[in-house]
Amino acid sequence: MTLQTSVASAEPYVPGRARSEIVRKLLLYGLFLLIAAIFFVPFLYTIITAFKTIPDSINVTFVPHPWTTSAWHTLWKNYDFPTYIKNSVFLAAVIVTCNLFLSALGGYAFARLRFPGRELLFLLVLGTLMVPDQLRLIPIFLMIVHWGLYGSFWGYIMINLVSAVNLFFMRQYFLTIPRDFEEAAKLDGAGYFKTFWRVMLPLALPAMAALTILQFQGTWNDFFWPLILFGQGNPSHYTVQLGLAELHFDYTSLWPEISAGAIIAILPVLAIFLAFQRFFVSGVVSAGVKG
Amino acid sequence: MATTTATEAAPRRFRASLASARLREAGWGYGFALVPIAIFGLFFIYPFGYALYISFFHWGILGKTSQGAGTFNYSQVIHDPVFRTALENIGEYTVVIVPLEMALGLLLALAVNQKVRGRNFFRSAFYFPSIASSVAIVTIILYIFSQNGLFNHALGFSTDWFGNASTVLWGIVGMNAWTTSGTVMLFYLAALQSIPDDVYEAAALDDTGAWRTFWKITFPLLRPAHFFCLVVFSIGALKLFDQSFLIGGPSGGPNYATMTPILYVYNQLVSNAAFGVAAAAGIVYTVILFGLTVVERLTVGRQEAA
Numbered sequence: 319m320t321l322q323t324s325v326a327s328a329e330p331y332v333p334g335r336a337r338s339e340i341v342r343k344l345l346l347y348g349l350f351l352l353i354a355a356i357f358f359v360p361f362l363y364t365i366i367t368a369f370k371t372i373p374d375s376i377n378v379t380f381v382p383h384p385w386t387t388s389a390w391h392t393l394w395k396n397y398d399f400p401t402y403i404k405n406s407v408f409l410a411a412v413i414v415t416c417n418l419f420l421s422a423l424g425g426y427a428f429a430r431l432r433f434p435g436r437e438l439l440f441l442l443v444l445g446t447l448m449v450p451d452q453l454r455l456i457p458i459f460l461m462i463v464h465w466g467l468y469g470s471f472w473g474y475i476m477i478n479l480v481s482a483v484n485l486f487f488m489r490q491y492f493l494t495i496p497r498d499f500e501e502a503a504k505l506d507g508a509g510y511f512k513t514f515w516r517v518m519l520p521l522a523l524p525a526m527a528a529l530t531i532l533q534f535q536g537t538w539n540d541f542f543w544p545l546i547l548f549g550q551g552n553p554s555h556y557t558v559q560l561g562l563a564e565l566h567f568d569y570t571s572l573w574p575e576i577s578a579g580a581i582i583a584i585l586p587v588l589a590i591f592l593a594f595q596r597f598f599v600s601g602v603v604s605a606g607v608k609g
Numbered sequence: 610m611a612t613t614t615a616t617e618a619a620p621r622r623f624r625a626s627l628a629s630a631r632l633r634e635a636g637w638g639y640g641f642a643l644v645p646i647a648i649f650g651l652f653f654i655y656p657f658g659y660a661l662y663i664s665f666f667h668w669g670i671l672g673k674t675s676q677g678a679g680t681f682n683y684s685q686v687i688h689d690p691v692f693r694t695a696l697e698n699i700g701e702y703t704v705v706i707v708p709l710e711m712a713l714g715l716l717l718a719l720a721v722n723q724k725v726r727g728r729n730f731f732r733s734a735f736y737f738p739s740i741a742s743s744v745a746i747v748t749i750i751l752y753i754f755s756q757n758g759l760f761n762h763a764l765g766f767s768t769d770w771f772g773n774a775s776t777v778l779w780g781i782v783g784m785n786a787w788t789t790s791g792t793v794m795l796f797y798l799a800a801l802q803s804i805p806d807d808v809y810e811a812a813a814l815d816d817t818g819a820w821r822t823f824w825k826i827t828f829p830l831l832r833p834a835h836f837f838c839l840v841v842f843s844i845g846a847l848k849l850f851d852q853s854f855l856i857g858g859p860s861g862g863p864n865y866a867t868m869t870p871i872l873y874v875y876n877q878l879v880s881n882a883a884f885g886v887a888a889a890a891g892i893v894y895t896v897i898l899f900g901l902t903v904v905e906r907l908t909v910g911r912q913e914a915a
Contacts, residue, residue: 347725350725353717353720354734356787357735357737357787360749360750361749363753364749367752378759420645423641424645426641427642428642431635431638432631433634433635433636433638434635439646442646442650443645443646445653445654446653449656450891450894452890452895453891453892454652455871455875455878456663456874456878456884456888457657457659458656459878460663476648477648477652480644480645480649482649510633510641535740541743542851545854546875546878550879559743559744559745562744563744566744566747566748567858573752576752577749577752579745579748580744580745583742584740584742591733591737591740
């Protein structure tokens, strides 16, 4: 459809095509490009600045003069960005894996297995969505300190092993899978865990893909809890976000370095976004609408 | 005779095996849900009570002192002008940003819902800032809006937007509206696409103009989405922390212009190690938000249900 109309609009006399329609399209494209510029220019400008020298970075120009990769060298040598990246990847990998497994397991239990008190426990799960961070901050901080986990990754990992949003998301997905699959597995003599592991999990792959992407984004971008639980003056444990924040607080005008750090902070999420846009959009909408 | 015993025995055996199957299923159910439930209990439900407990004690650097504090921590919070400033800031911020990002998000959704080529590209482009981390966004925006930065240069201003107590909160409003409107767009887009075409066909038959069609048909039909976005994005706005902290530091500078309630709790913890006051502040803010939610449900929610 769209292809046909655009081919048609190149010809001067097309029966049934109003001139106003073409004008409308042009205006719409103009508007789109303008908005897209507002959304892109800041990022584009950041990329350019990451290749400028420090004195050059306060000149409002769109071409670095001279080109340099010194900002990147600084991040690698004077700041330990390789470690920050490693830390962020480690946390994201552990937390995504745990969330995948535990929310699928829990989601399956709440979707399919009958046990006394199920509805009440499910309300409890949903209730956690209403406990706000300002209330959890102090108790969780004290708990982590008491357990001797302050300043290490483990406290942060513990509180993020599974989230109610993810569990709910998996439960909703399992509810859409017809029961026939499980009954067939049961007839074959498969136990509960085997049915879950070999039959249901493979069927839930699309949901798990969406969960992986959104949880990766959440953990990679997280600033609040890392700052509170292990980020204070502890550079060996910095994530990329904490390292970038440190750079920003200590040297407000190291724009090329800050720009390069911002690119590192965005790039992995952007790559995943571009590769799996479909999951992204459907995941955000369904997690939001149902959650 | 033999047949009757067989038919009597079968249901009994069947019932017994059914009961044990039920039991087994329940056992597996608990087993599967055990770890998630334990984690939710430990890190969500228990902290709720623990926060209350903390708020009724005096705390020193070394931990809880033995004497109870009564309502001391609460009166500290309620009489602290900084806490009041935090509430005023977050109130102003939320009241301005929520309608702003909803309007922008709706406009974007209407735009990318048009049947034009490349609309998928534009959808992704508009959503893009939503996926970037708060720290990255703040550093980029601070650079562009710095006194000699791109924005001032292009438009001929010389204001230090994020260094000035009178403009910094509005700077955060603009920045967050820019990043969040893409997410709002996704929700409105989903809602727009669920409106059946025949509604518009009927309007077209009546020769209703685009402007009238929007206000008389589309906008009212989007009511569930309006309500949903209002609730979800108010909750998000009221949690403001990252941007305030990164721009104004732990004390919400300049001159408390970026102080927010969550930042207040954080600052009491980090700068003063005042656990009791911090916990009390968290509880006071939660109670205020709960009250607001009830009011919202009773007013907007009732309209929505009608």
